[in-house]
Amino acid sequence: MVPLQAYLILSAIMFIIGAMGVVTRRNAIIVFLSIELMLNSVNLTLVAFSAFFGDATGQVLVFFVMTLAAAEAAVGLAIVIALFRRKQTINLDEINIMKW
Amino acid sequence: MYSYAPLIIVFPLIGFLVLGLFGSRMKNKKLIGVIGSGTVGLSFFLALALFIQMLGIEPGQRKQSVELFTWLSTFTGSSNSLTVNVAYQIDQLSILMTLIVTGVGFLIHIYSIGYMHNDTGFWRFFAYMNLFIFAMLNLVLADNFLLMFLGWEGVGLCSYLLIGFWYEKKFTGDAAKKAFIVNRVGDFGFILGMLLIFSTFGSLNFSTVFNSASLLSVGNTTALWITMLLFIGAMGKSAQIPLYVWLPDAMAGPTPVSALIHAATMVTAGVYMVARCSILFALAPVTMEFIAIVGAVTAVFAATIGLVQNDIKKILAYSTISQLGYMFLAMGVAAFSAGIFHLMTHAFFKALLFLGSGAVIHAMHDEQDIQKMGGLKKYLPVTYKTFLIGAIAIAGIPPFAGFFSKDEILWRAFSSEQGSPVLWLLGVFGAAMTAFYMFRLVTLTFEGEKRFDPHRVHPHEAPKTMTMPLIILAILSIVGGFVGIPHASVIENWLEPVFSPAQYKLLSGEHTGGLMEYLLMFVSVAIAVSGTYAARWIYLQRAELAVSLARRYPRIYRTLLNKYYVDEIYDAVVVAPTVKISNDILWKAIDVTMIDGSVNGSAKIINGIGKILRKIQTGIAQSYAVVFIGGILFVITWLLLR
Numbered sequence: 148m149v150p151l152q153a154y155l156i157l158s159a160i161m162f163i164i165g166a167m168g169v170v171t172r173r174n175a176i177i178v179f180l181s182i183e184l185m186l187n188s189v190n191l192t193l194v195a196f197s198a199f200f201g202d203a204t205g206q207v208l209v210f211f212v213m214t215l216a217a218a219e220a221a222v223g224l225a226i227v228i229a230l231f232r233r234k235q236t237i238n239l240d241e242i243n244i245m246k247w
Numbered sequence: 248m249y250s251y252a253p254l255i256i257v258f259p260l261i262g263f264l265v266l267g268l269f270g271s272r273m274k275n276k277k278l279i280g281v282i283g284s285g286t287v288g289l290s291f292f293l294a295l296a297l298f299i300q301m302l303g304i305e306p307g308q309r310k311q312s313v314e315l316f317t318w319l320s321t322f323t324g325s326s327n328s329l330t331v332n333v334a335y336q337i338d339q340l341s342i343l344m345t346l347i348v349t350g351v352g353f354l355i356h357i358y359s360i361g362y363m364h365n366d367t368g369f370w371r372f373f374a375y376m377n378l379f380i381f382a383m384l385n386l387v388l389a390d391n392f393l394l395m396f397l398g399w400e401g402v403g404l405c406s407y408l409l410i411g412f413w414y415e416k417k418f419t420g421d422a423a424k425k426a427f428i429v430n431r432v433g434d435f436g437f438i439l440g441m442l443l444i445f446s447t448f449g450s451l452n453f454s455t456v457f458n459s460a461s462l463l464s465v466g467n468t469t470a471l472w473i474t475m476l477l478f479i480g481a482m483g484k485s486a487q488i489p490l491y492v493w494l495p496d497a498m499a500g501p502t503p504v505s506a507l508i509h510a511a512t513m514v515t516a517g518v519y520m521v522a523r524c525s526i527l528f529a530l531a532p533v534t535m536e537f538i539a540i541v542g543a544v545t546a547v548f549a550a551t552i553g554l555v556q557n558d559i560k561k562i563l564a565y566s567t568i569s570q571l572g573y574m575f576l577a578m579g580v581a582a583f584s585a586g587i588f589h590l591m592t593h594a595f596f597k598a599l600l601f602l603g604s605g606a607v608i609h610a611m612h613d614e615q616d617i618q619k620m621g622g623l624k625k626y627l628p629v630t631y632k633t634f635l636i637g638a639i640a641i642a643g644i645p646p647f648a649g650f651f652s653k654d655e656i657l658w659r660a661f662s663s664e665q666g667s668p669v670l671w672l673l674g675v676f677g678a679a680m681t682a683f684y685m686f687r688l689v690t691l692t693f694e695g696e697k698r699f700d701p702h703r704v705h706p707h708e709a710p711k712t713m714t715m716p717l718i719i720l721a722i723l724s725i726v727g728g729f730v731g732i733p734h735a736s737v738i739e740n741w742l743e744p745v746f747s748p749a750q751y752k753l754l755s756g757e758h759t760g761g762l763m764e765y766l767l768m769f770v771s772v773a774i775a776v777s778g779t780y781a782a783r784w785i786y787l788q789r790a791e792l793a794v795s796l797a798r799r800y801p802r803i804y805r806t807l808l809n810k811y812y813v814d815e816i817y818d819a820v821v822v823a824p825t826v827k828i829s830n831d832i833l834w835k836a837i838d839v840t841m842i843d844g845s846v847n848g849s850a851k852i853i854n855g856i857g858k859i860l861r862k863i864q865t866g867i868a869q870s871y872a873v874v875f876i877g878g879i880l881f882v883i884t885w886l887l888l889r
Contacts, residue, residue, distance in 0.1 A: 166876055169869070169872050170869055170872050170873050170876065171869075178869075239867065239868060239869055240867065242866075242867070242868070243865060243866030243867045244866060245864070245866040246864050246865050246866025246867075247861035247862060247864045247865075247866075
């Protein structure tokens with residue numbers, strides 16, 4: 148059997164990679180991808196615990212998270228399209244109107 | 248007994264309120280004049296009734312107080328509490344002052360109806376004059392120091408308002424400011440004196456203070472300080488050296504103002520105050536001597552300046568300062584009733600002289616330079632005759648009023664224990680100059696050849712409203728002296744109960760002069776007559792003598808003409824440094840640099856901090872995400888390490 152820790156460590160690594168992606172990448176779509184990665188890492192953690200303890204609660208939560216991720220992706224991509232129509236770019240470094 | 252007495256004070260107040268609130272809308276100038284004069288006239292007749300009532304009362308019982316209401320009262324513990332009432336004290340001295348103020352005031356109000364007739368501020372004039380009478384009556388009738396001070400400041404205010412009556416001209420505004428500010432310097436002394444009185448005697452009420460004071464002994468140092476401070480106040484209000492400089496400039500105001508305020512009433516407030524506090528002054532012989540010297544020196548000093556002035560009102564102004572010096576000389580040698588007597592006769596003839604000069608100025612279309620007059624007696628007969636009477640009175644020629652009062656002062660200056668022959672000599676010197684400059688004025692204005700162009704200037708006699716008061720004042724200047732005949736003085740008898748505590752302290756008795764008194768009287772009359780004739784002779788026959796004398800001693804002449812440069816000295820020593828300090832230190836350094844600097848500076852600091860802090864707002868969503876993640880890490884670490 149694969150030990151629980153392996154799943155958790157994998158999940159942590161995925162989370163960190165996702166976080167780094169959110170912070171570092173310039174392309175808005177890549178940032179969304181990273182956010183999805185973070186969400187999926189959380190999903191993995193939840194499923195791992197659910198399988199390990201035999202409790203279905205984790206899997207139910209995964210359902211919720213997936214639904215949420217889908218909805219959030221839809222809204223986020225709509226915003227990106229609106230942004231592109233305004234500024235003809237999705238390079239996040241150039242979107243800084245709300246600065247001092 | 249005197250319960251209707253407060254009405255005397257209330258009438259002018261009503262006049263002020265009515266004229267002040269509605270005067271600008273009243274079209275009928277006659278009505279304004281009637282209201283303005285009527286209130287003062289009513290006060291005079293009430294005061295006369297009060298006086299007649301007093302005559303029927305035994306001398307010891309004549310002093311009474313009428314209390315209206317409590318002004319202020321503090322309860323900080325029994326020994327430090329202060330209660331001041333609006334209450335009036337009717338006694339021989341205050342009723343005499345009231346009669347003078349309302350009587351002469353009434354005549355001057357009537358005169359003003361004619362004099363100010365063409366002025367657009369007619370209603371404002373009468374409103375201010377009524378306010379003045381109200382304040383002056385408060386001053387003379389008050390029964391405590393604080394109410395007297397209210398009147399004191401009130402007359403100073405009205406003096407400012409009335410001197411600056413024609414406020415469109417800059418120099419009248421300056422003159423009004425000068426009067427008020429110089430007065431204020433004196434008032435500072437008065438306030439300190441009042442504070443010292445309160446801390447010494449625990450009360451500001453005259454009766455309380457004077458009763459306690461009579462228990463002290465002569466030479467008491469507190470009394471010395473109190474009286475010196477009070478006298479500083481009198482110096483300012485009554486134009487003695489060194490605080491006299493406002494009075495000549497005050498001639499910028501209308502002539503009735505000069506007559507009422509700067510001749511008959513306001514300037515005599517200082518003399519009244521010294522008389523009222525006679526017991527306090529009796530306790531301080533050093534102050535008395537100081538007062539006598541200041542009075543005598545002022546009398547001579549002002550007379551020397553008056554000798555060479557060419558403006559008719561300035562001559563009379565310096566004459567007023569000089570005569571006030573005589574009154575203080577009297578006070579200083581403990582001749583209190585003589586000083587008040589001179590106050591009364593001076594009110595008559597000085598008001599007469601000022602009103603007469605007003606008639607001349609009015610006739611000459613606002614010309615005030617006597618070098619441009621001459622020969623006016625043909626054109627202004629009534630004015631000439633009354634003015635001549637006033638001049639004879641002030642010169643001290645018997646049997647006119649000025650002789651009796653001035654001579655009494657000179658005799659007391661010589662013979663009293665506090666007096667000395669030196670003071671007498673100064674007084675006589677001043678009297679000689681008084682006679683001379685007065686008759687110089689009369690001769691140059693009314694007699695001789697006319698020095699104006701009759702085609703351009705048409706002098707005409709003044710209307711009845713102006714000549715009637717002149718005639719009445721002339722009659723008073725003739726007969727007013729008979730209440731003070733030496734050794735049979737009605738006025739001295741009348742005032743005796745008021746001054747007896749002080750006279751008792753000074754142990755000064757009646758001086759039977761014998762031969763010396765008559766000899767001195769003869770000397771002063773001779774000096775007055777010779778001064779008169781000298782002036783007439785020079786200015787009628789030998790005018791070039793005056794001119795050549797001026798040319799032979801040009802520096803003396805110029806010094807006198809420029810009033811000893813006192814104004815310039817004050818300007819350089821007091822005014823200019825004050826302005827410089829205000830400008831450079833108080834304004835530029837403290838106000839702009841320090842206060843504005845600290846307020847603006849604290850704003851700048853916050854601005855600066857804000858400039859640094861706002862760089863957090865980068866507008867880039869990812870930098871916010873960094874902070875977000877950093878926060879999460881911090882919380883996790885903290886939870887793990889707990």
